[in-house]
Amino acid sequence: MRELSVQEITEAVSKMCISANCQASEDLVRATEQTNADEQSPAAKDALLTIRENQRVAAAEQIAMCQDTGLAVIFLEIGQEVHLTGGDLEEAIHAGVRKGYADGYLRKSVVADPLRRKNTGDNTPAIIHTRMVPGDKVVITVAPKGGGSENMSTVKMFPPSAGREGIIRFVVDWVKQAGANPCPPTVVGVGIGGTFEKVAYLAKRALLRPIGQPHTDAYYAEMEQEILAKINALGIGAQGFGGTITSFAVHIEVHPCHIASLPLAVNLNCHVSRHETVRI
Amino acid sequence: MSEIKRITTPLTDAIVEGLHAGDSVLITGVIYTGRDLAHARLIEALDRGETLPADLRGQIIYYVGPAPAKPGYAIGPAGPTTSYRMDAYTPRLLDYGLKGMIGKGNRTPEVIESMKKNKAVYFAAIGGAAAVIAKCIKKADMVAYEDLGPEALQRLEVVDMPATVVNDCHGNDLYVEGMARYARTAAHVCSCPTRPVSAGYHLSPRQGDGCR
Numbered sequence: 001m002r003e004l005s006v007q008e009i010t011e012a013v014s015k016m017c018i019s020a021n022c023q024a025s026e027d028l029v030r031a032t033e034q035t036n037a038d039e040q041s042p043a044a045k046d047a048l049l050t051i052r053e054n055q056r057v058a059a060a061e062q063i064a065m066c067q068d069t070g071l072a073v074i075f076l077e078i079g080q081e082v083h084l085t086g087g088d089l090e091e092a093i094h095a096g097v098r099k100g101y102a103d104g105y106l107r108k109s110v111v112a113d114p115l116r117r118k119n120t121g122d123n124t125p126a127i128i129h130t131r132m133v134p135g136d137k138v139v140i141t142v143a144p145k146g147g148g149s150e151n152m153s154t155v156k157m158f159p160p161s162a163g164r165e166g167i168i169r170f171v172v173d174w175v176k177q178a179g180a181n182p183c184p185p186t187v188v189g190v191g192i193g194g195t196f197e198k199v200a201y202l203a204k205r206a207l208l209r210p211i212g213q214p215h216t217d218a219y220y221a222e223m224e225q226e227i228l229a230k231i232n233a234l235g236i237g238a239q240g241f242g243g244t245i246t247s248f249a250v251h252i253e254v255h256p257c258h259i260a261s262l263p264l265a266v267n268l269n270c271h272v273s274r275h276e277t278v279r280i
Numbered sequence: 281m282s283e284i285k286r287i288t289t290p291l292t293d294a295i296v297e298g299l300h301a302g303d304s305v306l307i308t309g310v311i312y313t314g315r316d317l318a319h320a321r322l323i324e325a326l327d328r329g330e331t332l333p334a335d336l337r338g339q340i341i342y343y344v345g346p347a348p349a350k351p352g353y354a355i356g357p358a359g360p361t362t363s364y365r366m367d368a369y370t371p372r373l374l375d376y377g378l379k380g381m382i383g384k385g386n387r388t389p390e391v392i393e394s395m396k397k398n399k400a401v402y403f404a405a406i407g408g409a410a411a412v413i414a415k416c417i418k419k420a421d422m423v424a425y426e427d428l429g430p431e432a433l434q435r436l437e438v439v440d441m442p443a444t445v446v447n448d449c450h451g452n453d454l455y456v457e458g459m460a461r462y463a464r465t466a467a468h469v470c471s472c473p474t475r476p477v478s479a480g481y482h483l484s485p486r487q488g489d490g491c492r
């Protein structure tokens with residue numbers, strides 16, 4: 001049994017809250033530059049130049065790319081041979097978020113109660129998804145998620161007869177009606193299958209994939225390309241100013257489901273697509 | 281694209297009438313921050329017949345909840361938030377005399393009508409470009425609702441803050457027009473990967489890129 005102090009997890013979470021918010025990942029930089037090169041609309045190209053410049057300034061000055069530094073969504077994979085010591089694991093994660101958001105001058109965007117809406121003042125609690133896996137490592141992913149793009153997300157319980165075409169049509173229409181709200185160019189996370197709660201989780205996990213990395217199953221890789229082409233034909237463009245590229249990529253994640261169901265979830269991520277992972 | 285127009289606050293009818301959807305502008309002068317909860321409180325104050333904590337007549341409200349400022353900075357990163365959440369309050373403020381709004385995303389038909397009626401303008405700032413936008417904000421002072429944290433009402437002094445006119449007072453809408461200009465019909469879209477996957481990033485298939 002390997003022993004690991006939860007203090008180490010607090011430290012890692014705190015650091016990643018700051019770096020994920022200030023430093024655009026390599027795949028995001030590449031997607032931004034490539035989109036700028038490919039875009040046909042001058043207004044959208046201009047917006048993309050500003051977006052790229054913003055990534056540079058944020059990294060150089062270690063300030064957040066976006067003022068909405070998000071709700072901290074944490075994915076944990078805990079090796080079943082790890083013994084966590086020194087305190088409560090979830091409390092350790094909240095402590096990391098608290099520290100990161102204070103030290104990094106990040107915005108505190110969490111209210112304690114959905115209806116009475118008083119700010120907790122330290123951006124906690126985090127949303128934590130935990131999975132037990134074989135091995136003696138802990139893998140932590142910090143994915144701060146902004147409200148603007150999160151609000152443009154949905155779950156839909158289709159009948160199986162809707163099929164591939166029904167899903168494609170729904171996702172494209174959904175992105176169309178979201179328009180400029182989720183700060184395009186977006187990454188479109190699509191979950192298909194599982195159950196009502198599982199499918200939303202799949203769509204969120206889909207956003208963690210490096211931008212544009214295709215699904216390992218050729219059937220879904222092709223479907224990702226088809227949806228992306230149809231989304232980009234909508235003409236929304238960066239920031240909704242009109243343009244040939246509205247989304248960087250579509251990522252699909254799937255799961256077996258009930259014979260009666262075809263659950264679908266769409267989770268949009270803005271161009272400030274943030275996630276960072278560490279293995280300890 | 282049209283050349284960049286420089287405008288100074290407060291806005292007059294003449295300035296607003298001279299702006300058209302799609303125009304790029306640089307805004308200089310005083311603007312006010314306000315988002316969800318600050319709007320709710322402003323409307324409550326109007327309902328009670330009170331004077332507002334700032335005279336917003338002729339002014340611009342920027343829908344923003346800035347991040348905290350690092351030492352040495354006037355303000356933290358400060359990009360626009362999504363505007364539709366303020367739609368329920370906006371016609372009331374426009375009737376009162378507000379002239380401009382900066383945000384991102386679509387407005388309701390009611391807001392657009394009210395903008396025409398009251399000669400007001402809606403600008404988009406680049407969503408997510410908060411670090412560079414903050415460079416144009418030279419000074420930030422608390423005006424009211426400090427207890428709301430990032431949602432407080434602040435007075436900002438901006439110099440050459442870039443924005444794009446989305447809805448002008450003549451009824452034009454950049455989101456509608458821009459999208460129509462670049463929309464392609466489904467017949468032009470195919471699902472074949474028309475271009476190779478380069479460096480892990482898929483290039484989007486485009487009309488004429490090998491798809492027939």
Ligand code: SF4
Pocket residue numbers: 066067068069145146147148149150181182183270271272359360361407408409
């Ligand atoms: S959607 Fe993303 S880029 Fe836009 S304001 Fe929210 S966090 Fe920032």
